[in-house]
Amino acid sequence: MEAEMFTRIDTVFLQVIDFGKAIEWYSTVLGFPVRWRDDQGGYAALEIGETPLTLVRSERVIPSSHMPFNFYVSDIVEAHQHLAGHKVKAGPIQDDGTVKWFEFEDPDGNKLGVCHFKE
Secondary structure, eight states: OOGGGOOOOOOEEEEESSHHHHHHHHHHTSOOOEEEEETTTTEEEEOOTTSOEEEEEOSOOOOOSSOSOEEEOSOHHHHHHHHHHTTOOBOOOEEOSSOEEEEEEOTTOOEEEEEEOOO
């Protein structure tokens, strides 16, 4: 198999319980515009860079011990303060000398990450 066969991640799926509340939260707090929404099917794709984040309505969310992905930001302190201003549960900023990151939770308890590094 040639390496060029798989050229990108097309979408990331995230389960949410309160579909409408989740769309509102991701749109308002994180600022992700809705690309498309299917209320009957329980799917909504949100714009964030090249790879959309697709929220999937679910009856329950199984919390993960590790965040499934990171959102990259140019200013991690500003991102941390922004989330704190919206009363989002977020951990402290970590720094290993190469990457800075922190974890936070969405209203359904999904662990998500934010990172910054020099590109």
